Amino acid sequence: MNSSTIANSDPLRLITIPISHYCEKVRWALDLLKLPYIEEKHVPAFHRSATRKYGGSSVPVLASKSGNFTDSTEILHYLDTISSSDFRLYPTEPKLRREVEELEELFDTRLGVDIRNWAYFYRLDNRDTMRKAWCKGTPLLERVGFEIGFPLISAKVRQTYNITAESAALSLQGIREVFEIVNQRLADDRPYLAGDNLSAADLTFAALAAPVLQPPEHPVLVAKIDELPIDMVSVIRELQATVAGNHALRLYREQR
Structure with a gap:
């Protein structure tokens, strides 16, 4: 089976937090390599229920029939192997x-x-900004959860990343x-x-x-x-x- 056949028969699912720049890295690579995918967007904290079933904790996670990938660089390496494009993210030399x-x-x-x-x-600490950053395109229940839990979520992020x-x-x-x-x-x-x-x-x-x-x-x-x-x-x-x-x-x- 060649890479084109693999790519076409292997629906890719990208699990993201919308604003994450690591997710943007993978999203851009998928678009650049012209690989079809479905992006599944989640609010921070709520994203863990989605990533956990694919063996990940943080985003991005790429789920495919070939396996699940839980690191942005690992994902890019994988995408390079399944793309039918002549363009490559990693040189052969x-x-x-x-x-x-x-x-x-x-x-x-x-x-x-x-x-x-x-x-x-x-x-x-800006609720309006973080609503736009975290909630765009996410499930309704998660958006409701954001409104209720925003002070706790933002405090947890602040603590986690010091x-x-x-x-x-x-x-x-x-x-x-x-x-x-x-x-x-x-x-x-x-x-x-x-x-x-x-x-x-x-x-x-x-x-x-x-x-x-x-x-x-x-x-x-x-x-x-x-x-x-x-x-x-x-x-x-x-x-x-x-x-x-x-x-x-x-x-x-x-x-x-």
């Missing part, structure tokens, strides 16, 4: 592939975490450090982070950086820049003006 995988790991473990914590510091003014400041420092790494890689007008083609490294950077860049093409972002707190706007404008920021925004314009 070993050295280039290692570069892509190392950058993806950097973005997953540092950039994604720091951006989540920084953004939540400013927005987590969201404080001090941790937000450290997260912002980490964001700037990763952006500088990307700035340096693109300093010679390289079109992509590794090699001459778009890869999982570029897609991961752009998707995870989206909350601090606010690309208009993003399918889920919930606020206009001028509606955000002034401290957030200042950082967004700063990072949009960088080489790295321009790279991610270009990818959203041209590839999303």
Whole structure:
């Protein structure tokens, strides 16, 4: 059975929290590879009943007849094997592939975490904002649960991720450090982070950086820049003006 047959006979189900930038990473990969899928959206806390039956706890989770995948990078590797497209997220050349995988790991473990914590510091207590971020397209009962349980859910998220003014400041420092790494890689007008083609490294950077860049093409972002707190706007404008920021925004314009 070839990859095209596998993809066509294997309905993919993507379990998400709508605003999650890790979910956006997988959503974008599925769209880019033109793989049909069903997205099942859930409110935080309520998502666990959906992910648990597929062996996961956090999102994203990808469920398929070939197995269930509970990590965004693991999912992208799997998608690369079933896509019938000539395009590949991971180069076949070993050295280039290692570069892509190392950058993806950097973005997953540092950039994604720091951006989540920084953004939540400013927005987590805003019920209207979090309703848009967490509830769009989710089941009615979960939306009702959000209204009833929002103070508890937001408090639990704050505790789980240790969201404080001090941790937000450290997260912002980490964001700037990763952006500088990307700035340096693109300093010679390289079109992509590794090699001459778009890869999982570029897609991961752009998707995870989206909350601090606010690309208009993003399918889920919930606020206009001028509606955000002034401290957030200042950082967004700063990072949009960088080489790295321009790279991610270009990818959203041209590839999303």
